[in-house]
Amino acid sequence: MQGMGDGNCPYQFNFEPETFKVGDLISYRVPSLGDFPFVAEIMAVHDDYIEIMSPDDPEKWMRATREARPVVSDEEALG
Numbered sequence: 531m532q533g534m535g536d537g538n539c540p541y542q543f544n545f546e547p548e549t550f551k552v553g554d555l556i557s558y559r560v561p562s563l564g565d566f567p568f569v570a571e572i573m574a575v576h577d578d579y580i581e582i583m584s585p586d587d588p589e590k591w592m593r594a595t596r597e598a599r600p601v602v603s604d605e606e607a608l609g
Contacts, residue, residue, distance in 0.1 A: 541555050541557075541569060542555065543555050543556055543557050543569075544556055544572075545557075545598045545599070546598070547596045547597055547598060550572055550575050550580055550596065551572065551575060552572055552573060552574065552575060553571065553572065554571070554572045555569060555570070555571055555572075556569075556570055556571075556572060556580075556582065556594075556599075556600055557569060557599055558570055558582060558594055558599065558600040558601065558602050559599055559600070559601050559602070560601070560602055560603075560604060560607040560608065561601065561603070561604055562604045562608070563607075567599075568584065568602075568607075569584075569585065570582035570583060570584050570585070570592070570594075571583050571585070573591055574591075575596075576596070577596075578596055579593055579594060579595060579596050580593075580594050580595075580596050580600060581593055581594070582594050582600070582602070592606040592607060593606055594606075
């Protein structure tokens with residue numbers, strides 16, 4: 531992938547919850563997996579949560595918290 535290993539991330543993430551919109555890429559976390567970053571696209575924005583889709587499984591949408599690095603529950607992510 532372009533940019534790998536040189537300190538540059540190949541993705542442009544939105545880390546500002548107040549500006550989240552459909553189509554933004556975010557970096558999310560799963561509690562049982564520590565601070566390991568995952569990439570997802572925002573599919574819907576609500577007042578207190580967002581719905582995201584992992585590029586690995588477009589059929590699976592997950593509910594995530596609406597914060598700078600959203601959290602997806604273990605049940606949603608791993609279930």
